[in-house]
Amino acid sequence: MIDPFILKLALSFITGSLWITFGTVLAERYGTKIGGLVAGLPSTILVSLFFIAWTQSPETAVAATTVVPIIGGINCLFIIVYIYLARINFWLALSGALAVWFFSSLVLVIIRFDNFPFSIFAYISMLVFSYRIAEHRLAVKSETGRKIRYTIPIILFRGSFSGLVIVLAVVMTKIGGPLIGGTFTMFPAMFIGTLFITYFTHGASFSAAVMKSSILGAISVIVYGVSVRYTYVPLGLPAGTIVSLLISFCCSFLIHQFMSRKTT
Numbered sequence: 001m002i003d004p005f006i007l008k009l010a011l012s013f014i015t016g017s018l019w020i021t022f023g024t025v026l027a028e029r030y031g032t033k034i035g036g037l038v039a040g041l042p043s044t045i046l047v048s049l050f051f052i053a054w055t056q057s058p059e060t061a062v063a064a065t066t067v068v069p070i071i072g073g074i075n076c077l078f079i080i081v082y083i084y085l086a087r088i089n090f091w092l093a094l095s096g097a098l099a100v101w102f103f104s105s106l107v108l109v110i111i112r113f114d115n116f117p118f119s120i121f122a123y124i125s126m127l128v129f130s131y132r133i134a135e136h137r138l139a140v141k142s143e144t145g146r147k148i149r150y151t152i153p154i155i156l157f158r159g160s161f162s163g164l165v166i167v168l169a170v171v172m173t174k175i176g177g178p179l180i181g182g183t184f185t186m187f188p189a190m191f192i193g194t195l196f197i198t199y200f201t202h203g204a205s206f207s208a209a210v211m212k213s214s215i216l217g218a219i220s221v222i223v224y225g226v227s228v229r230y231t232y233v234p235l236g237l238p239a240g241t242i243v244s245l246l247i248s249f250c251c252s253f254l255i256h257q258f259m260s261r262k263t264t
Contacts, residue, residue: 011047013167017160042224042248048185049228050241058232058240064182067108068225070119071186073126074104076215078188080130082195083138083208090199094192105183112179116229123222131215140212141205186221216255224248 045068053061078097085093113119134140191214198207227244235243 009167013164042221042245044187044189045185045221045225046241046245049225049232050237052185053232053237058237061232062229064179064185065225065229066114066116066119067179067182068119068186069116069123069222070108070113071105071183072218072222072225073123073130074101075186075188075191075218076126076130077101077104079191079211079215080133080138082191083134083140083211086195086199086204086208090204094195097188101188109179109183114179120226127215127219131212134212134215138208140208142209142213185225213259216259217252219255220248220252223251 049061049064052064078101081100082093082097085096191211194214195207195211198210224244224247227247228240231240231243233240
Protein backbone atom coordinates (compact mmCIF):
# COMPACT_ATOMS: atom_id res chain seq x y z
CA MET A 1 0.00 0.00 0.00
CA ILE A 2 1.32 3.45 -0.92
CA ASP A 3 2.20 5.74 1.99
CA PRO A 4 -0.41 8.57 2.03
CA PHE A 5 2.33 11.19 2.43
CA ILE A 6 4.24 9.87 -0.60
CA LEU A 7 0.98 9.98 -2.57
CA LYS A 8 0.46 13.54 -1.33
CA LEU A 9 3.90 14.56 -2.58
CA ALA A 10 3.32 12.93 -5.95
CA LEU A 11 -0.04 14.66 -6.42
CA SER A 12 1.47 17.95 -5.26
CA PHE A 13 4.26 17.67 -7.82
CA ILE A 14 1.82 16.87 -10.64
CA THR A 15 -0.63 19.60 -9.62
CA GLY A 16 2.07 22.23 -9.27
CA SER A 17 3.74 21.28 -12.53
CA LEU A 18 0.55 21.46 -14.56
CA TRP A 19 -0.93 24.51 -12.82
CA ILE A 20 2.08 26.84 -13.02
CA THR A 21 3.08 25.74 -16.52
CA PHE A 22 -0.50 26.24 -17.68
CA GLY A 23 -0.70 29.65 -16.01
CA THR A 24 2.55 30.96 -17.50
CA VAL A 25 1.64 29.72 -20.98
CA LEU A 26 -1.74 31.46 -20.75
CA ALA A 27 -0.04 34.66 -19.60
CA GLU A 28 2.31 34.51 -22.58
CA ARG A 29 -0.45 33.82 -25.08
CA TYR A 30 -3.35 35.87 -23.74
CA GLY A 31 -1.84 38.45 -21.40
CA THR A 32 -0.95 38.94 -17.75
CA LYS A 33 -4.55 39.24 -16.48
CA ILE A 34 -5.36 35.64 -17.45
CA GLY A 35 -1.99 34.32 -16.24
CA GLY A 36 -2.38 35.99 -12.86
CA LEU A 37 -5.89 34.64 -12.48
CA VAL A 38 -4.75 31.05 -13.11
CA ALA A 39 -1.73 31.46 -10.82
CA GLY A 40 -4.15 32.45 -8.06
CA LEU A 41 -6.40 29.40 -8.29
CA PRO A 42 -6.28 26.92 -5.36
CA SER A 43 -3.50 24.33 -5.77
CA THR A 44 -1.21 23.85 -2.75
CA ILE A 45 -4.08 24.55 -0.35
CA LEU A 46 -6.34 22.05 -2.12
CA VAL A 47 -3.84 19.19 -1.86
CA SER A 48 -2.68 20.11 1.65
CA LEU A 49 -6.10 20.48 3.28
CA PHE A 50 -7.37 17.33 1.57
CA PHE A 51 -4.50 15.26 2.95
CA ILE A 52 -4.66 16.84 6.40
CA ALA A 53 -8.31 15.77 6.54
CA TRP A 54 -7.57 12.33 5.08
CA THR A 55 -4.54 11.42 7.22
CA GLN A 56 -5.70 13.16 10.42
CA SER A 57 -9.33 14.31 10.48
CA PRO A 58 -11.70 16.81 8.85
CA GLU A 59 -11.77 18.69 12.16
CA THR A 60 -7.99 19.15 12.03
CA ALA A 61 -8.24 20.50 8.48
CA VAL A 62 -10.98 22.89 9.60
CA ALA A 63 -8.75 24.12 12.45
CA ALA A 64 -5.96 24.68 9.91
CA THR A 65 -8.18 27.06 7.92
CA THR A 66 -8.23 29.61 10.77
CA VAL A 67 -4.93 31.08 9.67
CA VAL A 68 -5.59 30.80 5.90
CA PRO A 69 -7.10 34.30 5.31
CA ILE A 70 -4.44 36.23 7.24
CA ILE A 71 -1.66 34.30 5.50
CA GLY A 72 -3.40 35.17 2.23
CA GLY A 73 -2.99 38.80 3.24
CA ILE A 74 0.70 38.21 3.94
CA ASN A 75 0.95 36.71 0.46
CA CYS A 76 -0.34 40.02 -0.91
CA LEU A 77 2.49 41.81 0.92
CA PHE A 78 4.90 39.21 -0.52
CA ILE A 79 3.79 40.25 -4.02
CA ILE A 80 4.13 43.98 -3.32
CA VAL A 81 7.66 43.60 -1.95
CA TYR A 82 8.60 41.49 -4.97
CA ILE A 83 7.16 43.98 -7.49
CA TYR A 84 8.94 46.91 -5.81
CA LEU A 85 12.35 45.27 -5.52
CA ALA A 86 12.22 43.44 -8.88
CA ARG A 87 12.92 46.80 -10.51
CA ILE A 88 16.32 46.71 -8.82
CA ASN A 89 17.34 43.03 -8.82
CA PHE A 90 15.47 39.71 -9.04
CA TRP A 91 17.31 37.93 -6.23
CA LEU A 92 16.92 40.94 -3.94
CA ALA A 93 13.20 40.94 -4.76
CA LEU A 94 12.75 37.23 -4.08
CA SER A 95 14.77 37.21 -0.85
CA GLY A 96 13.06 40.37 0.42
CA ALA A 97 9.59 39.01 -0.32
CA LEU A 98 10.38 35.67 1.33
CA ALA A 99 11.84 37.45 4.37
CA VAL A 100 8.59 39.40 4.82
CA TRP A 101 6.56 36.19 4.45
CA PHE A 102 8.60 34.11 6.90
CA PHE A 103 8.88 36.86 9.53
CA SER A 104 5.15 37.66 9.43
CA SER A 105 4.18 33.99 9.51
CA LEU A 106 6.61 33.30 12.35
CA VAL A 107 4.91 35.98 14.44
CA LEU A 108 1.56 34.21 13.96
CA VAL A 109 3.07 30.88 15.01
CA ILE A 110 4.77 32.41 18.08
CA ILE A 111 1.57 34.06 19.33
CA ARG A 112 -0.41 30.89 18.49
CA PHE A 113 -2.85 32.83 16.34
CA ASP A 114 -6.42 31.50 16.60
CA ASN A 115 -8.94 34.17 15.67
CA PHE A 116 -10.86 33.51 12.46
CA PRO A 117 -12.90 36.78 12.33
CA PHE A 118 -9.71 38.82 12.72
CA SER A 119 -8.04 36.61 10.11
CA ILE A 120 -10.75 37.61 7.61
CA PHE A 121 -10.48 41.29 8.55
CA ALA A 122 -6.70 41.27 8.23
CA TYR A 123 -6.90 39.62 4.80
CA ILE A 124 -9.36 42.15 3.41
CA SER A 125 -7.27 45.03 4.76
CA MET A 126 -4.00 43.73 3.28
CA LEU A 127 -5.71 42.82 -0.01
CA VAL A 128 -7.10 46.34 -0.51
CA PHE A 129 -3.84 47.96 0.61
CA SER A 130 -1.67 45.79 -1.65
CA TYR A 131 -3.80 46.16 -4.76
CA ARG A 132 -4.02 49.93 -4.37
CA ILE A 133 -0.24 50.14 -3.98
CA ALA A 134 0.33 47.99 -7.08
CA GLU A 135 -2.30 49.83 -9.12
CA HIS A 136 -1.70 53.45 -8.13
CA ARG A 137 1.63 53.84 -6.29
CA LEU A 138 3.73 51.39 -8.31
CA ALA A 139 1.56 51.89 -11.42
CA VAL A 140 1.96 48.31 -12.65
CA LYS A 141 0.31 47.98 -16.05
CA SER A 142 -1.19 44.80 -17.46
CA GLU A 143 0.55 43.49 -20.58
CA THR A 144 -0.59 41.63 -23.66
CA GLY A 145 0.60 38.16 -24.65
CA ARG A 146 4.05 37.43 -26.02
CA LYS A 147 5.06 35.20 -28.88
CA ILE A 148 7.23 32.29 -27.79
CA ARG A 149 8.16 29.00 -29.36
CA TYR A 150 7.53 26.19 -26.92
CA THR A 151 9.89 23.22 -26.95
CA ILE A 152 9.86 20.02 -24.93
CA PRO A 153 12.88 21.11 -22.80
CA ILE A 154 11.16 24.42 -21.96
CA ILE A 155 7.94 22.72 -20.89
CA LEU A 156 9.80 20.02 -18.91
CA PHE A 157 11.91 22.61 -17.09
CA ARG A 158 8.88 24.70 -16.15
CA GLY A 159 6.93 21.67 -15.00
CA SER A 160 9.78 20.16 -12.97
CA PHE A 161 10.77 23.41 -11.30
CA SER A 162 7.18 24.33 -10.46
CA GLY A 163 6.41 20.87 -9.10
CA LEU A 164 9.46 20.89 -6.82
CA VAL A 165 8.50 24.28 -5.35
CA ILE A 166 5.03 22.99 -4.52
CA VAL A 167 6.46 19.78 -3.00
CA LEU A 168 8.70 21.87 -0.74
CA ALA A 169 5.66 23.70 0.61
CA VAL A 170 3.80 20.42 1.23
CA VAL A 171 6.79 18.90 3.06
CA MET A 172 6.73 21.88 5.43
CA THR A 173 3.15 21.09 6.41
CA LYS A 174 4.52 17.82 7.80
CA ILE A 175 6.16 19.77 10.64
CA GLY A 176 2.94 19.36 12.57
CA GLY A 177 0.01 21.11 14.17
CA PRO A 178 -2.98 22.88 12.61
CA LEU A 179 -1.37 26.33 12.89
CA ILE A 180 1.91 25.42 11.17
CA GLY A 181 0.11 23.15 8.74
CA GLY A 182 -2.41 25.87 7.90
CA THR A 183 0.38 28.42 7.50
CA PHE A 184 2.25 26.32 4.95
CA THR A 185 -0.86 25.41 3.00
CA MET A 186 -0.66 29.10 2.06
CA PHE A 187 3.07 29.22 1.32
CA PRO A 188 3.38 31.25 -1.93
CA ALA A 189 4.79 28.31 -3.88
CA MET A 190 2.66 29.03 -6.95
CA PHE A 191 3.79 32.64 -6.91
CA ILE A 192 7.46 31.71 -6.62
CA GLY A 193 7.27 29.32 -9.56
CA THR A 194 5.34 31.88 -11.61
CA LEU A 195 7.62 34.83 -10.89
CA PHE A 196 10.75 32.79 -11.63
CA ILE A 197 9.47 31.73 -15.04
CA THR A 198 7.95 35.07 -16.05
CA TYR A 199 10.93 37.16 -14.91
CA PHE A 200 13.61 35.15 -16.65
CA THR A 201 11.50 34.65 -19.78
CA HIS A 202 10.03 38.12 -20.28
CA GLY A 203 11.57 40.48 -17.74
CA ALA A 204 10.60 42.45 -14.65
CA SER A 205 7.63 44.41 -16.03
CA PHE A 206 5.85 41.35 -17.43
CA SER A 207 6.48 39.41 -14.20
CA ALA A 208 5.21 42.31 -12.10
CA ALA A 209 2.04 42.53 -14.20
CA VAL A 210 1.30 38.82 -13.72
CA MET A 211 1.88 39.11 -9.98
CA LYS A 212 -0.38 42.18 -9.70
CA SER A 213 -3.18 40.19 -11.31
CA SER A 214 -2.44 37.35 -8.88
CA ILE A 215 -3.37 39.59 -5.94
CA LEU A 216 -6.99 39.50 -7.11
CA GLY A 217 -6.74 36.02 -8.62
CA ALA A 218 -5.75 34.55 -5.26
CA ILE A 219 -9.04 35.63 -3.69
CA SER A 220 -10.37 32.29 -4.93
CA VAL A 221 -7.79 30.52 -2.72
CA ILE A 222 -9.13 32.25 0.39
CA VAL A 223 -12.70 31.49 -0.70
CA TYR A 224 -11.71 27.83 -1.04
CA GLY A 225 -10.20 27.75 2.46
CA VAL A 226 -13.25 29.40 4.00
CA SER A 227 -15.55 27.02 2.13
CA VAL A 228 -13.60 24.02 3.42
CA ARG A 229 -14.07 25.36 6.95
CA TYR A 230 -17.84 25.05 6.59
CA THR A 231 -18.19 22.00 4.32
CA TYR A 232 -15.63 19.35 5.37
CA VAL A 233 -17.37 18.30 8.57
CA PRO A 234 -21.06 18.39 7.57
CA LEU A 235 -20.58 17.13 3.98
CA GLY A 236 -17.55 14.87 4.36
CA LEU A 237 -14.20 15.03 2.58
CA PRO A 238 -15.16 14.22 -1.06
CA ALA A 239 -18.35 16.30 -1.19
CA GLY A 240 -16.78 19.11 0.84
CA THR A 241 -13.85 19.32 -1.58
CA ILE A 242 -16.12 19.38 -4.65
CA VAL A 243 -18.47 22.01 -3.23
CA SER A 244 -15.54 24.18 -2.09
CA LEU A 245 -13.96 23.95 -5.54
CA LEU A 246 -17.21 24.93 -7.24
CA ILE A 247 -17.57 27.96 -4.97
CA SER A 248 -13.93 28.89 -5.59
CA PHE A 249 -14.30 28.61 -9.37
CA CYS A 250 -17.46 30.74 -9.31
CA CYS A 251 -15.43 33.35 -7.44
CA SER A 252 -12.70 33.12 -10.10
CA PHE A 253 -15.27 33.73 -12.81
CA LEU A 254 -16.48 36.90 -11.08
CA ILE A 255 -12.88 38.08 -10.64
CA HIS A 256 -12.23 37.44 -14.32
CA GLN A 257 -15.28 39.54 -15.23
CA PHE A 258 -14.01 42.37 -13.05
CA MET A 259 -10.47 42.21 -14.43
CA SER A 260 -11.73 42.06 -18.02
CA ARG A 261 -13.45 45.42 -17.56
CA LYS A 262 -10.26 47.08 -16.39
CA THR A 263 -8.11 48.72 -19.05
CA THR A 264 -4.77 48.48 -17.20
